[in-house]
Amino acid sequence: MKSRIDISPYLVHFTRGENITDAFENLQSIISSQIILGTNNLIKGGYNCVCFSEAPIDCLTNGLINENYYSKYSPFGIVVKKDWLFSLGGRQVIYQTEQEYFSLLEEQRWRHMTYDPCAEPPIDFTWEREWRIKVDELYINPDDCSIIVLNEDWANSLILMYEYWQDREEDENRLRNYAMFNTNNFISSYNREPFPWRIITLNGID
Numbered sequence: 001m002k003s004r005i006d007i008s009p010y011l012v013h014f015t016r017g018e019n020i021t022d023a024f025e026n027l028q029s030i031i032s033s034q035i036i037l038g039t040n041n042l043i044k045g046g047y048n049c050v051c052f053s054e055a056p057i058d059c060l061t062n063g064l065i066n067e068n069y070y071s072k073y074s075p076f077g078i079v080v081k082k083d084w085l086f087s088l089g090g091r092q093v094i095y096q097t098e099q100e101y102f103s104l105l106e107e108q109r110w111r112h113m114t115y116d117p118c119a120e121p122p123i124d125f126t127w128e129r130e131w132r133i134k135v136d137e138l139y140i141n142p143d144d145c146s147i148i149v150l151n152e153d154w155a156n157s158l159i160l161m162y163e164y165w166q167d168r169e170e171d172e173n174r175l176r177n178y179a180m181f182n183t184n185n186f187i188s189s190y191n192r193e194p195f196p197w198r199i200i201t202l203n204g205i206d
Contacts, residue, residue: 005056006056006059008054008055008057008082009082009083010056010057010079010080010081010082011053011079011081011090011131012055012057012077012079013036013050013051013052013077013078014064014065014074014076014077015030015076015078016074017074023074023076024154024157026076027076027147027149027158028161030078030140031197032165034139034140035137036050036138037050037136037137038134038135038137038138043110043132044098044101044109044112047109047110048134049110049133049135050132050133050135050138051130051131052080052090052130052131052132052133053073053128053131054082054129054130055128055129057200060075061202063127064127064128065202075148075149075150076148076149076154077147077148078140078145078146078147078148079145079147079148079200080140080144081144082131084144085131088133089133089135090133091111091131091132091133093113093131093132094108094111094112094113095113095114095115095125095126096113096114096115097115097116100112110134111132113125142196142197142198145197146197146198146199147197147198148199148200148201148202149199149200150201150202151202152201154201158199159195163195166193
Protein backbone atom coordinates (compact mmCIF):
# COMPACT_ATOMS: atom_id res chain seq x y z
CA MET A 1 0.00 0.00 0.00
CA LYS A 2 1.32 3.44 -0.91
CA SER A 3 1.71 5.94 1.92
CA ARG A 4 -0.67 8.91 1.99
CA ILE A 5 0.20 12.39 3.22
CA ASP A 6 -3.26 12.88 4.77
CA ILE A 7 -3.03 9.80 7.02
CA SER A 8 -0.49 9.19 9.76
CA PRO A 9 0.27 6.18 11.98
CA TYR A 10 1.39 8.66 14.66
CA LEU A 11 -0.28 10.92 17.21
CA VAL A 12 1.20 14.06 18.75
CA HIS A 13 0.63 15.46 22.24
CA PHE A 14 1.62 19.13 22.18
CA THR A 15 2.94 20.79 25.33
CA ARG A 16 1.37 24.04 26.51
CA GLY A 17 2.71 27.20 28.08
CA GLU A 18 2.30 30.94 28.34
CA ASN A 19 5.12 31.24 25.81
CA ILE A 20 7.54 29.05 23.88
CA THR A 21 9.93 28.82 26.84
CA ASP A 22 7.17 27.59 29.14
CA ALA A 23 6.10 25.01 26.57
CA PHE A 24 9.70 23.76 26.28
CA GLU A 25 10.05 23.53 30.06
CA ASN A 26 6.85 21.49 30.16
CA LEU A 27 8.36 19.15 27.58
CA GLN A 28 11.46 18.78 29.77
CA SER A 29 9.27 17.98 32.76
CA ILE A 30 7.41 15.27 30.83
CA ILE A 31 10.67 13.68 29.69
CA SER A 32 12.12 13.82 33.20
CA SER A 33 9.09 12.20 34.84
CA GLN A 34 8.07 10.08 31.82
CA ILE A 35 4.48 11.02 32.65
CA ILE A 36 1.94 13.11 30.75
CA LEU A 37 -0.69 14.43 33.14
CA GLY A 38 -4.34 14.30 32.16
CA THR A 39 -6.48 17.42 32.18
CA ASN A 40 -10.20 18.15 31.97
CA ASN A 41 -9.71 21.51 30.27
CA LEU A 42 -12.49 22.02 27.66
CA ILE A 43 -13.68 18.43 28.16
CA LYS A 44 -17.40 18.26 28.85
CA GLY A 45 -18.17 16.21 31.93
CA GLY A 46 -14.87 17.01 33.64
CA TYR A 47 -13.14 13.80 32.57
CA ASN A 48 -9.35 13.79 32.89
CA CYS A 49 -7.79 12.92 29.56
CA VAL A 50 -4.50 13.21 27.70
CA CYS A 51 -5.12 14.67 24.25
CA PHE A 52 -3.37 14.08 20.93
CA SER A 53 -3.71 15.08 17.30
CA GLU A 54 -3.46 12.67 14.39
CA ALA A 55 -2.45 15.46 12.00
CA PRO A 56 0.45 14.12 9.90
CA ILE A 57 3.81 15.43 11.11
CA ASP A 58 4.71 16.63 7.60
CA CYS A 59 1.65 18.91 7.67
CA LEU A 60 2.16 20.49 11.10
CA THR A 61 4.01 23.59 9.93
CA ASN A 62 1.15 24.36 7.54
CA GLY A 63 -1.49 23.78 10.17
CA LEU A 64 -1.51 23.24 13.90
CA ILE A 65 1.71 25.05 14.77
CA ASN A 66 1.38 27.87 12.25
CA GLU A 67 -0.52 30.88 13.59
CA ASN A 68 -1.64 31.75 10.05
CA TYR A 69 -3.63 28.50 9.84
CA TYR A 70 -6.35 27.60 12.32
CA SER A 71 -4.67 28.22 15.71
CA LYS A 72 -1.14 28.01 17.01
CA TYR A 73 0.13 25.08 19.07
CA SER A 74 3.62 24.96 20.56
CA PRO A 75 6.22 23.25 18.34
CA PHE A 76 7.06 20.78 21.13
CA GLY A 77 5.46 17.48 21.91
CA ILE A 78 5.47 13.74 22.42
CA VAL A 79 4.90 11.48 19.41
CA VAL A 80 3.35 8.03 19.90
CA LYS A 81 2.25 5.27 17.57
CA LYS A 82 -1.49 5.27 17.01
CA ASP A 83 -1.78 1.53 17.61
CA TRP A 84 0.14 1.88 20.91
CA LEU A 85 -2.32 4.43 22.28
CA PHE A 86 -5.27 2.47 20.90
CA SER A 87 -4.10 -0.65 22.76
CA LEU A 88 -4.19 1.37 25.99
CA GLY A 89 -7.73 2.60 25.38
CA GLY A 90 -7.10 5.79 23.40
CA ARG A 91 -9.76 6.69 20.85
CA GLN A 92 -10.76 9.41 18.41
CA VAL A 93 -13.09 12.02 19.83
CA ILE A 94 -16.71 11.99 18.69
CA TYR A 95 -17.62 15.26 16.99
CA GLN A 96 -21.30 15.96 17.62
CA THR A 97 -23.74 18.59 18.83
CA GLU A 98 -24.05 19.53 22.49
CA GLN A 99 -27.43 17.78 22.70
CA GLU A 100 -26.02 14.53 21.31
CA TYR A 101 -23.62 14.34 24.24
CA PHE A 102 -26.46 13.00 26.38
CA SER A 103 -27.20 10.22 23.89
CA LEU A 104 -23.76 8.71 24.55
CA LEU A 105 -23.32 5.94 27.08
CA GLU A 106 -21.69 7.23 30.26
CA GLU A 107 -18.51 5.26 29.57
CA GLN A 108 -18.13 7.00 26.19
CA ARG A 109 -18.92 10.61 27.14
CA TRP A 110 -15.26 11.47 27.69
CA ARG A 111 -14.88 11.25 23.90
CA HIS A 112 -17.41 14.01 23.14
CA MET A 113 -16.28 17.16 21.34
CA THR A 114 -18.89 19.74 20.39
CA TYR A 115 -19.33 20.23 16.64
CA ASP A 116 -22.07 22.40 15.20
CA PRO A 117 -21.43 24.05 11.82
CA CYS A 118 -24.98 25.49 11.89
CA ALA A 119 -24.41 27.46 15.11
CA GLU A 120 -23.72 31.19 15.07
CA PRO A 121 -20.79 31.40 15.10
CA PRO A 122 -20.06 27.85 13.86
CA ILE A 123 -18.35 25.47 16.27
CA ASP A 124 -15.80 23.40 14.41
CA PHE A 125 -12.61 21.93 15.87
CA THR A 126 -12.42 19.00 13.50
CA TRP A 127 -9.15 20.36 12.13
CA GLU A 128 -7.51 19.28 15.41
CA ARG A 129 -8.17 15.63 14.47
CA GLU A 130 -8.20 14.89 18.16
CA TRP A 131 -7.63 11.64 20.00
CA ARG A 132 -7.96 11.19 23.76
CA ILE A 133 -7.19 8.64 26.40
CA LYS A 134 -9.09 8.84 29.69
CA VAL A 135 -6.37 8.69 32.34
CA ASP A 136 -5.04 10.87 35.14
CA GLU A 137 -1.48 10.01 34.12
CA LEU A 138 -0.08 8.47 30.94
CA TYR A 139 3.28 6.74 31.41
CA ILE A 140 5.65 6.97 28.46
CA ASN A 141 9.13 5.70 27.64
CA PRO A 142 11.71 6.05 24.85
CA ASP A 143 10.83 2.63 23.42
CA ASP A 144 7.29 3.67 22.55
CA CYS A 145 7.56 7.42 22.06
CA SER A 146 9.56 10.12 20.28
CA ILE A 147 10.01 13.84 20.89
CA ILE A 148 9.16 16.62 18.47
CA VAL A 149 10.90 20.00 18.63
CA LEU A 150 11.16 23.03 16.37
CA ASN A 151 14.78 22.73 15.22
CA GLU A 152 18.23 21.37 16.06
CA ASP A 153 18.97 24.19 18.52
CA TRP A 154 16.04 23.14 20.68
CA ALA A 155 17.05 19.49 20.26
CA ASN A 156 20.58 20.26 21.48
CA SER A 157 19.15 22.18 24.46
CA LEU A 158 17.11 19.13 25.36
CA ILE A 159 20.14 16.84 25.18
CA LEU A 160 22.26 19.23 27.26
CA MET A 161 19.53 19.37 29.90
CA TYR A 162 19.40 15.57 29.98
CA GLU A 163 23.16 15.45 30.54
CA TYR A 164 22.79 18.02 33.32
CA TRP A 165 20.20 15.81 35.03
CA GLN A 166 22.59 12.88 34.88
CA ASP A 167 25.48 14.96 36.25
CA ARG A 168 23.34 16.23 39.11
CA GLU A 169 22.13 12.72 39.96
CA GLU A 170 25.72 11.44 39.98
CA ASP A 171 26.81 14.32 42.23
CA GLU A 172 24.03 13.46 44.66
CA ASN A 173 25.08 9.80 44.63
CA ARG A 174 28.67 10.76 45.32
CA LEU A 175 27.69 12.89 48.29
CA ARG A 176 25.38 10.19 49.62
CA ASN A 177 28.08 7.52 49.34
CA TYR A 178 30.68 9.75 50.93
CA ALA A 179 28.40 10.61 53.83
CA MET A 180 27.50 6.96 54.35
CA PHE A 181 30.97 5.42 54.12
CA ASN A 182 33.29 8.42 54.50
CA THR A 183 35.71 7.00 51.97
CA ASN A 184 36.45 7.61 48.33
CA ASN A 185 36.56 3.87 47.72
CA PHE A 186 32.78 3.88 47.44
CA ILE A 187 32.50 6.78 45.00
CA SER A 188 31.63 5.25 41.65
CA SER A 189 33.05 6.40 38.35
CA TYR A 190 30.52 8.10 36.12
CA ASN A 191 29.60 6.97 32.62
CA ARG A 192 27.09 9.30 31.00
CA GLU A 193 24.37 7.50 29.07
CA PRO A 194 23.39 8.75 25.60
CA PHE A 195 20.11 10.59 25.18
CA PRO A 196 17.58 7.73 24.84
CA TRP A 197 14.76 9.50 22.99
CA ARG A 198 14.40 9.81 19.22
CA ILE A 199 14.04 13.49 18.27
CA ILE A 200 12.07 14.77 15.29
CA THR A 201 12.76 18.36 14.18
CA LEU A 202 10.27 20.48 12.26
CA ASN A 203 12.64 23.00 10.70
CA GLY A 204 13.12 20.97 7.54
CA ILE A 205 9.44 20.30 7.01
CA ASP A 206 7.64 22.51 4.49
